[in-house]
Amino acid sequence: MYLKLNGKNILVFILLFTLSSSFIACENKQKKEEHNQTKLLKGKADQSNSKLSQRYFEEGDFKKALEYDKKQLEVDLKYYKAVSSEISLDYNNIGLDYDELKEYTQALEYYKKAMKIDNVVLDFNSTERATTYYNIASSYDALEKYSDSLTYYFKALDIDNSVSGEYNEDVLATYLDIAKVYEKTEKYNSAFIYYRKALTLQETLFGKEDEDTLTTVRIIEDLKKKLN
Numbered sequence: 001m002y003l004k005l006n007g008k009n010i011l012v013f014i015l016l017f018t019l020s021s022s023f024i025a026c027e028n029k030q031k032k033e034e035h036n037q038t039k040l041l042k043g044k045a046d047q048s049n050s051k052l053s054q055r056y057f058e059e060g061d062f063k064k065a066l067e068y069d070k071k072q073l074e075v076d077l078k079y080y081k082a083v084s085s086e087i088s089l090d091y092n093n094i095g096l097d098y099d100e101l102k103e104y105t106q107a108l109e110y111y112k113k114a115m116k117i118d119n120v121v122l123d124f125n126s127t128e129r130a131t132t133y134y135n136i137a138s139s140y141d142a143l144e145k146y147s148d149s150l151t152y153y154f155k156a157l158d159i160d161n162s163v164s165g166e167y168n169e170d171v172l173a174t175y176l177d178i179a180k181v182y183e184k185t186e187k188y189n190s191a192f193i194y195y196r197k198a199l200t201l202q203e204t205l206f207g208k209e210d211e212d213t214l215t216t217v218r219i220i221e222d223l224k225k226k227l228n
Helices: 027-036 048-059 062-080 085-100 104-121 127-142 146-164 169-184 188-206 211-227
Strands: none
Touching: 048 062, 048 085, 062 085, 085 104, 085 127, 104 127, 127 146, 127 169, 146 169, 169 188, 188 211
């Protein structure tokens, strides 16, 4: 099955994305690209609809991608006949299409369907579960339900830390997401803490002179003014 999300235990290929200079300002989108804008081949059911969805998603035609992801879901529901990781991934893909269409309530509905299946078929510490948690968090974030958003960002963060260790880009992106939510809710002390965590990782992963690292430095300096 082709997927638009990160599943490190079952990946066949990954489309790598380069961090841009606007990483901090749109870290939610960047995180989505890192986690989600990847699809992979999995399962035995016919995959023709998924392949078409893959193409339309990459072309930016999210309505068409949604149409074919829903067709793939119908195929997989008939084929697998029970809860499975393939069905969960279909739900995540449909959620991602709705996200791109800015229909966040609908996206959240499908992410939660995926989560219910994850709770049955996946180990607690699995990257697929972390991705579903992240997707739920991002939808709550877009809906300005920040308390719920933080709850799921932290769930994703706990798994990423446990499975991959602190020094990876998934953790970095989630630190930035959390910091931005705290900043939007004017919890500047907490925002400062998580921007500092992100900065430490950026310096380790990319170096102190990296443009995104320097952007985070500037954000932290601005936050200091609000804290004084």
